[in-house]
C-alpha cells in the first residue's frame with residue numbers, strides 16, 4: 001500500500017497558513033457501501049460516479065477512503081487535527097485497523113516535523129480512527145506520541161467514551177479509549193474543552209458539530225480572507241455532498257448528523273471555505289458549491305511536498 005499519495009500533492013495554503021496531509025493509509029473500505037452508509041442507493045451513486053473519480057473501486061465494490069491527519073502551521077505552532085488508527089493497536093473486532101504497522105511517523109517527518117515538534121493535537125471526536133497516534137508503544141506501555149503537545153478533546157466526548165465516566169461504554173470503545181486517550185490524560189497533557197473554549201488562538205474557531213458523535217467538534221480557520229473547515233467525520237465520502245441525508249453506520253444521532261452536515265456544506269459554499277475532511281481519498285480537499293439540486297464539489301488538489 002503506498003504511504004505517500006502519488007496522484008496528488010499533500011500541501012495547501014489558507015492565506016499565509018500552511019496545511020499538510022499526513023497519510024496513514026488510503027484504501028478501499030472494509031465494508032460494502034450498503035453496509036457503510038445508511039440510505040445508500042446504488043442507482044443514485046452510479047449517477048454521480050463520474051463526479052467522484054477515484055473514490056470507488058468497482059472491482060471490489062468498495063468506497064475508497066483515506067486515513068490522515070491535518071498538520072497546520074499557524075501562530076508559531078504546529079497543530080495536528082485527528083490522529084488516525086496508530087500502530088500496534090489491538091483491534092480484533094475490526095481487522096482493517098488491527099495491529100497496523102504504517103509509515104505515519106515517517107510521513108510526518110517528510111513534512112519536516114518530528115513528534116517532539118507538535119505543540120497541539122486536536123481530536124474531532126474519540127472514535128478509534130481519530131485517536132490512534134495519540135499514543136505509541138514504548139517498552140510495553142502506551143505513552144503520548146507527542147511529548148510536548150497539549151491534547152484537546154471535547155469534554156462532552158470524554159463523558160461519552162471514558163468508561164470510568166460512562167460505564168455503559170461499549171467494551172471495544174473503552175479499550176481504544178484506554179490505550180489512546182487515558183495515557184495522555186495520565187501524563188497531564190489533556191485539556192477537555194467546553195463549548196466556547198478557543199485555545200488555538202487568532203484565526204481559529206472550534207465549534208460543536210454533533211451527530212456523528214455527541215461531542216464531535218470541528219475547526220474553522222481563516223487567514224487573509226481565505227477560509228477552511230476541518231470537518232472530521234461530518235462527511236466520510238463525496239457522495240454525501242450530493243446526498244447529505246446519507247449517514248455512515250457510525251453516526252449516532254442520524255437526524256442531528258444530517259442537520260450538521262447540511263450546515264457545514266452551506267457554510268463552505270456561502271463563505272467559500274475549503275473543506276478538509278478526515279477520510280476523503282485523493283485529492284482529499286474540496287470546495288463546495290450550491291447547485292440547483294443542492295450542493296456540488298470542486299476538488300482542490302494540493303501541491304507536491
Ligand SMILES: [Zn+2]
Pocket residue numbers: 127129130233278279
Ligand atoms: Zn473516522
